[in-house]
Amino acid sequence: MAWDPGQYLAFAGPRMQPAVDLLARVHSENPATIVDLGCGPGNITPMLQQRWPDATITGVDNSDEMLARARDAVPGVDFINQDIFTWEPAQKFDLLFSNAALQWVKGHDVLFPKVMSLVAPGGVAAIQIPRNFEAPSHTLMTDVINAGPWRELLTPVRHDVPTQRPEYYYDLLSPLVKTLDIWETEYLQILDGENPVAEYTKGSWLMRFLSYLDEPWKSEFETDYRARVLKAYPQRADGKTLFPFRRQFILATL
Numbered sequence: 001m002a003w004d005p006g007q008y009l010a011f012a013g014p015r016m017q018p019a020v021d022l023l024a025r026v027h028s029e030n031p032a033t034i035v036d037l038g039c040g041p042g043n044i045t046p047m048l049q050q051r052w053p054d055a056t057i058t059g060v061d062n063s064d065e066m067l068a069r070a071r072d073a074v075p076g077v078d079f080i081n082q083d084i085f086t087w088e089p090a091q092k093f094d095l096l097f098s099n100a101a102l103q104w105v106k107g108h109d110v111l112f113p114k115v116m117s118l119v120a121p122g123g124v125a126a127i128q129i130p131r132n133f134e135a136p137s138h139t140l141m142t143d144v145i146n147a148g149p150w151r152e153l154l155t156p157v158r159h160d161v162p163t164q165r166p167e168y169y170y171d172l173l174s175p176l177v178k179t180l181d182i183w184e185t186e187y188l189q190i191l192d193g194e195n196p197v198a199e200y201t202k203g204s205w206l207m208r209f210l211s212y213l214d215e216p217w218k219s220e221f222e223t224d225y226r227a228r229v230l231k232a233y234p235q236r237a238d239g240k241t242l243f244p245f246r247r248q249f250i251l252a253t254l
C-alpha cells in the first residue's frame with residue numbers, strides 16, 4: 001500500500017496529540033538509544049530529538065514514501081526501511097516509542113512480545129494504537145464494502161483489524177515487563193473543512209481499501225463512503241466537525 005504523506009499530515013495536529021500526551025508520561029532520564037517504531041513521515045521524531053538531544057535515534061518504517069519525507073524533514077536520524085514484524089536490530093533500545101503504527105501489523109499475540117524484546121533491561125516502551133474501529137468512520141467502510149460489487153474482493157481485507165481490548169494487552173504483557181500502565185482516551189477531534197472525516201480516513205484506514213481497487217470502482221467506493229460519513233459527522237453551526245476518536249496507550253518498563 002502506498003502512503004500519501006501529504007494527505008496523512010493534513011491532520012497532523014490531532015494525529016500527533018496522543019504522542020504529545022504519551023511523551024509526557026515517559027520518565028526516561030537519559031536514554032542513549034531510542035527507536036521511533038513506525039515513524040511514518042518523521043512527524044514524531046523531532047519531539048524525541050528535542051527532549052533527548054544526546055540520544056541516538058533510529059526511525060523504522062516500511063513505506064518508501066513516508067521514509068523519503070522523514071529523511072527530508074529530520075536531519076541527524078537514521079531512518080531505515082524495515083518491517084516491524086521481522087526486524088532484528090543488532091542492539092536493544094533504551095526507549096521504544098511507537099505512535100499509531102502497530103495497528104497496521106497483524107498478529108499482536110506475537111508482535112507485542114517481540115516489540116518488548118527490542119527494549120533493553122530497565123528501558124521503556126511507550127505505544128499508542130487507535131481503537132476506533134467501531135466508530136461510524138470505520139463501520140461505514142464495512143457498509144460500503146457490503147453494498148457494492150467489490151464486496152468479495154474487500155471482505156477478507158476488512159477482517160484484518162488486529163487491535164485488541166486493553167485486558168488482552170495486560171494478559172499478554174504483564175508477565176514480560178516490570179511495570180505496565182494501560183489507558184484509553186477518547187479525543188474529541190475538532191476538524192475544519194467540507195467533509196473532514198473522509199479526508200482524515202483517506203490519509204490512513206480508507207486508503208487501505210482504496211488501494212485494492214481500480215477505476216471506476218475506486219472513485220465509486222470513495223463517493224459512496226464520503227456521502228455516508230458526511231451524514232454521520234455533519235458540520236456544526238460554526239462550520240466545525242466533531243470526530244471523537246478513541247486511542248489506547250501502553251507504557252511499560254522492562
Ligand SMILES: C[S@@+](CC[C@H](N)C(=O)[O-])C[C@H]1O[C@@H](n2cnc3c(N)ncnc32)[C@H](O)[C@@H]1O
Binds near residue numbers: 016038040062083099
Ligand atoms: C499512521 S502512520 C504513523 C506515523 C507516525 N508514527 C505518527 O505518529 O504520525 C503508520 C506508519 O506505520 C508504518 N507501518 C505499517 N506497517 C508497518 C510494518 N509492518 N513495518 C514497518 N512500518 C509499518 C506505515 O508505513 C506508516 O508510516
